[in-house]
Amino acid sequence: MNTTVTFDNVSRFYGEVLGVNRVTLSIPPGITSLVGPNGSGKTTLMNMMAGLVRPTRGEVRVLGISPNEPQRLCHMIGYATQFDSFPRGLTGQEFIYSFLRLFGYSHDRCVKQAETAIARVRMTGAAARKIAGYSKGMRQRIKLALAIAHDPRVLILDEPLNGLDPLVRNETIALFREMAHEGRHVIVSSHVLHEVDQISDQVILLSNGYVVAEGQIHDVRGEIKDHPMQVWIRCAQPSVLASKLFEMDHVVEARLAQDGAGVLVKTRDADRFYRTLNDLAVNGIELEGVTPLDDNVNSVYEYLIGGESR
Amino acid sequence: MMAQIASVMRLELKKTFFSRRGLWVYVLAFAPALIYLIHAVDVTRDHEHRQALAAAHPVATETLHSIKEGMTTDEVVAAAGEPYAVKTFPGGRRRAGGFRDLAIYQYTDGDSDFALVLVEGKVERINEQDRCNLKKDSAIFATVFQFFYLRLAVFFGCVGIFMNLFRGEMLDKSLHFYLLAPMRREVLLAGKYLAGLVAAATIFVTGTALQLAALSWHFEPGAVSEYLRGPGWGQIAAYLGVTVLACIGYGSIFLLAGLVFRNPIIPAAGVLLWESINLFLPASLKKISIIFYLQALCPVVASPDRGLSLLQRLLISSAEPPQAWVAMLGLMVVTLAVLVFAGRRARRLEINYGTE
Numbered sequence: 143m144n145t146t147v148t149f150d151n152v153s154r155f156y157g158e159v160l161g162v163n164r165v166t167l168s169i170p171p172g173i174t175s176l177v178g179p180n181g182s183g184k185t186t187l188m189n190m191m192a193g194l195v196r197p198t199r200g201e202v203r204v205l206g207i208s209p210n211e212p213q214r215l216c217h218m219i220g221y222a223t224q225f226d227s228f229p230r231g232l233t234g235q236e237f238i239y240s241f242l243r244l245f246g247y248s249h250d251r252c253v254k255q256a257e258t259a260i261a262r263v264r265m266t267g268a269a270a271r272k273i274a275g276y277s278k279g280m281r282q283r284i285k286l287a288l289a290i291a292h293d294p295r296v297l298i299l300d301e302p303l304n305g306l307d308p309l310v311r312n313e314t315i316a317l318f319r320e321m322a323h324e325g326r327h328v329i330v331s332s333h334v335l336h337e338v339d340q341i342s343d344q345v346i347l348l349s350n351g352y353v354v355a356e357g358q359i360h361d362v363r364g365e366i367k368d369h370p371m372q373v374w375i376r377c378a379q380p381s382v383l384a385s386k387l388f389e390m391d392h393v394v395e396a397r398l399a400q401d402g403a404g405v406l407v408k409t410r411d412a413d414r415f416y417r418t419l420n421d422l423a424v425n426g427i428e429l430e431g432v433t434p435l436d437d438n439v440n441s442v443y444e445y446l447i448g449g450e451s452r
Numbered sequence: 453m454m455a456q457i458a459s460v461m462r463l464e465l466k467k468t469f470f471s472r473r474g475l476w477v478y479v480l481a482f483a484p485a486l487i488y489l490i491h492a493v494d495v496t497r498d499h500e501h502r503q504a505l506a507a508a509h510p511v512a513t514e515t516l517h518s519i520k521e522g523m524t525t526d527e528v529v530a531a532a533g534e535p536y537a538v539k540t541f542p543g544g545r546r547r548a549g550g551f552r553d554l555a556i557y558q559y560t561d562g563d564s565d566f567a568l569v570l571v572e573g574k575v576e577r578i579n580e581q582d583r584c585n586l587k588k589d590s591a592i593f594a595t596v597f598q599f600f601y602l603r604l605a606v607f608f609g610c611v612g613i614f615m616n617l618f619r620g621e622m623l624d625k626s627l628h629f630y631l632l633a634p635m636r637r638e639v640l641l642a643g644k645y646l647a648g649l650v651a652a653a654t655i656f657v658t659g660t661a662l663q664l665a666a667l668s669w670h671f672e673p674g675a676v677s678e679y680l681r682g683p684g685w686g687q688i689a690a691y692l693g694v695t696v697l698a699c700i701g702y703g704s705i706f707l708l709a710g711l712v713f714r715n716p717i718i719p720a721a722g723v724l725l726w727e728s729i730n731l732f733l734p735a736s737l738k739k740i741s742i743i744f745y746l747q748a749l750c751p752v753v754a755s756p757d758r759g760l761s762l763l764q765r766l767l768i769s770s771a772e773p774p775q776a777w778v779a780m781l782g783l784m785v786v787t788l789a790v791l792v793f794a795g796r797r798a799r800r801l802e803i804n805y806g807t808e
């Protein structure tokens with residue numbers, strides 16, 4: 143039996159706009175985090191796993207099942223979307239119960255499973271209240287309850303930690319671990335790496351619709367470091383700058399521009415590079431402009447070192 | 453699967469019956485009944501008034517019918533007694549030789565009203581205004597039913613109910629909850645369609661029934677039961693049945709429209725136009741519509757010819773109205789085709805909550 147969630151060269155465009163491009167992934171059970179800034183394609187990937195959105199190209203399989211077969215797929219997956227909206231007029235309990243009924247389960251079974259799920263996210267006290275009156279954190283939790291209520295093997299959770307207070311956040315993370323321990327997939331998204339890197343077995347970094355790094359968190363950090371970053375520096379004395387730069391061991395290449403207006407630098411350690419650049423500036427070399435040339439890697443890099451980039 | 457359809461319906465019915473957005477559907481469904489009711493009250497008051505007048509100025513119906521044009525005022529009064537009202541207009545009528553005196557004498561036998569127009573002391577014209585009768589009223593009903601109720605009220609009611617089944621949830625951003633349930637999209641579609649149908653049929657069949665009740669309310673029990681013993685029950689059943697069929701047909705179309713369009717006005721206007729020009733379409737195209745079949749099933753023929761010019765009448769291609777069972781079959785075929793197409797669309801349905 144197939145136990146992975148796979149993307150095979152998947153692309154999705156929204157008209158002209160790129161959602162994700164050429165994504166090939168194989169996600170094993172355990173906690174997997176999709177990390178990337180706003181608009182990097184996390185939700186698009188998750189929607190494609192759940193069949194809410196179709197790939198423009200390529201193929202998605204969840205435990206071997208195609209998302210074109212919701213009647214089979216939706217038994218396997220539980221998806222808490224990023225949308226903060228609910229059917230009108232329902233209490234938390236009615237909400238879970240009614241949508242469990244759509245699975246074709248009996249009344250008693252739905253009542254029981256709804257109760258269990260609500261208890262698991264610690265919402266029992268508020269279950270009889272209307273969702274319209276819930277706080278953001280409570281809405282997040284009732285969505286989570288719905289996602290786990292039918293006991294799915296693959297949990298897909300879009301920014302599930304958003305809006306949770308520290309205590310509830312820890313409880314929720316504990317729940318993820320428990321689920322993963324039971325052999326399920328727990329796929330979560332976040333735009334803050336340090337929020338999830340401690341708990342994840344695997345991290346997938348996304349940027350502008352591309353997977354820029356994937357693997358265990360150490361690998362990912364390494365991958366970013368190994369990937370040379372290019373910076374274009376404009377200054378009055380490019381040759382002086384180039385010679386100084388060559389002395390640094392993390393600089394792979396420093397090329398003078400043909401018009402003599404600047405230097406193209408490749409570095410393996412952007413963090414140290416920027417620090418030395420500051421030193422140079424302090425020591426009298428006038429810099430007119432610093433432009434990172436590959437934004438993808440750079441923004442991911444920002445994530446890694448900067449934590450929250452907001 | 454049946455359990456799943458039932459659970460979709462349970463969720464949907466609650467939403468459809470009690471949605472604040474759908475309040476105007478009730479107005480559409482029940483406003484005509486209200487108008488008939490007002491008409492009934494009006495007619496009843498009128499009748500009571502005539503009865504009172506007849507009691508004060510008794511005259512037999514045969515006597516009134518025996519009055520002929522050309523009789524003099526004296527002859528009239530000798531036969532029928534004093535009228536209950538006289539209106540005189542000295543010099544009120546212009547004739548070749550100048551102005552003549554005009555008078556109107558009004559009589560009633562309690563049911564019909566007779567207005568005698570007298571010029572220079574001679575009866576020139578007799579206007580008899582019947583009391584409302586069932587035959588007249590049922591012709592009015594037939595026209596209103598076909599040209600207002602089916603084409604507008606039920607039509608827009610179905611726009612409101614069925615277009616919102618998918619589109620409404622897309623707007624509310626809650627459609628994904630349905631799409632994440634383990635059922636074929638076709639099953640979801642069927643559940644929603646049936647829920648819409650139950651709601652629409654309940655509302656509009658009630659509307660039709662209330663109209664019929666309001667309409668017949670002011671007639672004497674004798675007349676009503678005679679009507680019922682005659683064509684009555686058959687016609688009532690036909691009207692109610694046609695109402696249900698209208699919901700079935702228009703429902704499928706607007707269910708599909710809700711899947712395809714975001715803006716309800718475009719498809720509604722398009723279908724409305726198509727259905728209105730149906731009369732002028734060639735026979736083969738006529739059959740791709742709902743109203744063509746509904747009209748064939750209406751028990752009392754409401755002729756639209758009266759208001760049409762000769763040119764328009766020439767444009768109307770005459771497709772023989774199909775037989776009842778053919779019409780029903782035709783409507784079902786159209787509906788089924790639309791639903792199958794909707795099912796195909798539903799399979800490809802994606803969540804797109806982007807701003808409009």
Ligand SMILES: Nc1ncnc2c1ncn2[C@@H]1O[C@H](COP(=O)(O)OP(=O)(O)OP(=O)(O)O)[C@@H](O)[C@H]1O
Pocket residue numbers: 156159160161162178179180181182183184185186187224333804805806
């Ligand atoms: N329905 C849509 N129509 C048009 N473009 C879309 C649509 N959904 C997503 N996109 C585009 O696809 C890209 C990826 O969006 P996506 O929602 O997957 O990002 P995300 O990583 O989930 O972002 P966020 O952190 O803001 O949730 C973005 O450029 C976005 O503008």
Ligand SMILES: [Mg+2]
Pocket residue numbers: 184185186224300
């Ligand atoms: Mg997102």
